[in-house]
Amino acid sequence: MNGRPILTAAETRAAEAAVFATGVTVEQAMEAAGGVVAEAAWRHAGRVPTLVLCGPGNNGGDGYVIARLLKARGLKVRVAASGEPKTDAARAMRARWDGPVEPLADVAPAPLLIDALFGTGLARPLDPAIAAPLERLAKAARLRIAVDLPSGVGTDDGALLGPGIAYEMTVALAVLKPAHRLQPAAALMGRLVLGDIDIPGASKLVEIARPHLPAPGPADHKYTRGHVVVAEGAMPGAALLSAMAAQRGGAGYVTLAGRATGQGGPAAIVRRDAPLGEILADDRVGVALVGPGLGRDAAARALLDVALAAGRPLVLDADALVLLAGSGALSGMPILTPHEGEFTKLFGELPGSRIDRARAAAERSRAVVVLKGPDTVVAAPDGRAAIAAPAPGWLATAGTGDVLAGLIAANRARGLDPFDAACAGVWLHGYAARLAGAGLIADDLIAHLPRALEACL
Numbered sequence: 518m519n520g521r522p523i524l525t526a527a528e529t530r531a532a533e534a535a536v537f538a539t540g541v542t543v544e545q546a547m548e549a550a551g552g553v554v555a556e557a558a559w560r561h562a563g564r565v566p567t568l569v570l571c572g573p574g575n576n577g578g579d580g581y582v583i584a585r586l587l588k589a590r591g592l593k594v595r596v597a598a599s600g601e602p603k604t605d606a607a608r609a610m611r612a613r614w615d616g617p618v619e620p621l622a623d624v625a626p627a628p629l630l631i632d633a634l635f636g637t638g639l640a641r642p643l644d645p646a647i648a649a650p651l652e653r654l655a656k657a658a659r660l661r662i663a664v665d666l667p668s669g670v671g672t673d674d675g676a677l678l679g680p681g682i683a684y685e686m687t688v689a690l691a692v693l694k695p696a697h698r699l700q701p702a703a704a705l706m707g708r709l710v711l712g713d714i715d716i717p718g719a720s721k722l723v724e725i726a727r728p729h730l731p732a733p734g735p736a737d738h739k740y741t742r743g744h745v746v747v748a749e750g751a752m753p754g755a756a757l758l759s760a761m762a763a764q765r766g767g768a769g770y771v772t773l774a775g776r777a778t779g780q781g782g783p784a785a786i787v788r789r790d791a792p793l794g795e796i797l798a799d800d801r802v803g804v805a806l807v808g809p810g811l812g813r814d815a816a817a818r819a820l821l822d823v824a825l826a827a828g829r830p831l832v833l834d835a836d837a838l839v840l841l842a843g844s845g846a847l848s849g850m851p852i853l854t855p856h857e858g859e860f861t862k863l864f865g866e867l868p869g870s871r872i873d874r875a876r877a878a879a880e881r882s883r884a885v886v887v888l889k890g891p892d893t894v895v896a897a898p899d900g901r902a903a904i905a906a907p908a909p910g911w912l913a914t915a916g917t918g919d920v921l922a923g924l925i926a927a928n929r930a931r932g933l934d935p936f937d938a939a940c941a942g943v944w945l946h947g948y949a950a951r952l953a954g955a956g957l958i959a960d961d962l963i964a965h966l967p968r969a970l971e972a973c974l
């Protein structure tokens with residue numbers, strides 16, 4: 518798993534401090550930051566009259582640099598500030614801006630608005646005296662560009678601390694921060710550009726990257742590619758969706774275990790109406806998926822108990838998660854795939870961001886937790902975590918979770934470790950959703966999985 522690192526505000530400051538310790542100055546870093554944003558703005562918007570809003574900290578310092586560089590390219594640039602700069606570097610950049618600085622409260626709008634009010638230093642909700650003019654100027658602009666982050670979002674949790682303006686572009690400086698990927702902030706970013714300013718960062722939190730999933734080779738046969746067993750329950754359609762997703766997601770052998778034999782779906786699915794324990798006793802079984810359409814009655818509980826006792830790698834979804842509420846640590850590092858509702862039933866109300874909550878849940882359950890939603894987070898008990906790039910809202914339709922569970926099962930069965938299998942499944946799911954496009958239903962995702970797999974060869 519080696520997606521782009523995502524650093525919190527404190528980690529970003531530490532990464533910057535490490536670079537400054539080598540002799541690079543804050544002013545140099547700020548010149549570089551202003552340079553990448555000015556370049557991105559120029560490419561995106563061209564020769565457009567521009568208003569740069571500067572805050573009191575180093576985000577504002579970047580703003581003064583951007584204004585100077587765009588003016589040097591011949592743009593009509595005005596600057597408005599919420600107050601005097603408070604850091605040495607920002608003061609230095611303010612001094613290098615040779616135009617006037619207007620007060621934010623009553624400045625006139627411009628077609629291009631560049632927001633350098635606050636970045637990673639925002640510590641509390643925006644004051645109305647800043648939020649109101651920001652909103653007014655953003656509404657009146659034709660294009661809005663955020664420097665590092667839209668002003669008014671929580672860097673580490675993606676919470677809204679301001680008016681929630683949607684930008685056409687955000688230029689993230691040095692590294693991605695959680696707010697670039699966590700909702701509701703992530704939805705405001707527009708096109709997200711990462712501006713390299715030579716401040717490297719490493720983190721246990723990454724963006725989910727395209728996995729490398731090699732094609733089967735000469736040494737492979739159906740079992741080496743992975744044997745997935747999906748347990749059927751009260752609603753066999755859900756298990757069928759999971760089974761089909763596991764097949765199209767690359768599993769070499771998929772067994773549907775249960776009573777509803779012969780109900781639609783490809784002939785290539787093996788259907789067995791035998792006790793689940795007997796089916797899972799086969800050493801060639803790479804993973805058991807339990808939960809989609811399982812039901813929550815005694816029969817469902819009995820199937821779950823059999824799966825938990827079987828000693829095979831597990832993917833537990835949907836009803837299985839509800840049945841697990843109140844249980845402690847699990848053995849064998851299963852993968853749990855709750856949406857928010859299932860997560861709360863399973864783990865209660867945990868504090869912090871989605872990342873904090875997924876990590877705490879993973880640690881408590883000793884499982885890899887996939888906290889699903891528009892900003893899916895994957896977390897492992899060892900602290901590794903990953904956030905998906907935004908997926909299409911069209912995924913909010915019945916059965917797409919069953920498809921995700923089947924995909925994760927296929928990747929686990931092919932031998933990926935639980936964290937990597939979960940991340941690979943989430944990536945394929947999001948990619949297939951983009952391919953399937955508007956109006957998708959869960960079945961369409963499955964039809965697009967071969968092309969998603971192709972992208973990972």
Ligand SMILES: NC(=O)C1=CN([C@@H]2O[C@H](COP(=O)(O)OP(=O)(O)OC[C@H]3O[C@@H](n4cnc5c(N)ncnc54)[C@H](O)[C@@H]3O)[C@@H](O)[C@H]2O)[C@@H](O)CC1
Pocket residue numbers: 533543546547550572573574575576577578579603604634635636637638639640641642643644664665666690714
């Ligand atoms: N640290 C560095 O050396 C570099 C930082 N860079 C920029 O600097 C930003 C971070 O700079 P800072 O740490 O100075 O933080 P910010 O510029 O985001 O804001 C910090 C300032 O805002 C005040 N503040 C916080 N919340 C407020 C609120 N709700 N209302 C009013 N005032 C509030 C703080 O008291 C402080 O004065 C990054 O996002 C990036 O844009 C870049 O210039 C690259 C180099």
Ligand SMILES: Nc1ncnc2c1ncn2[C@@H]1O[C@H](COP(=O)(O)OP(=O)(O)O)[C@@H](O)[C@H]1O
Pocket residue numbers: 835856889890891892893907908909910911912913914915916917918919920921946
């Ligand atoms: N608004 C949204 N934007 C992007 N992805 C979403 C959104 N809502 C749901 N999803 C994704 O769709 C899937 C829904 O899964 P789930 O809630 O288990 O549905 P079901 O049980 O009907 O299959 C998850 O992968 C989730 O991340």
Ligand SMILES: [K+]
Pocket residue numbers: 576632633634635636663664665666667668
């Ligand atoms: K900003």
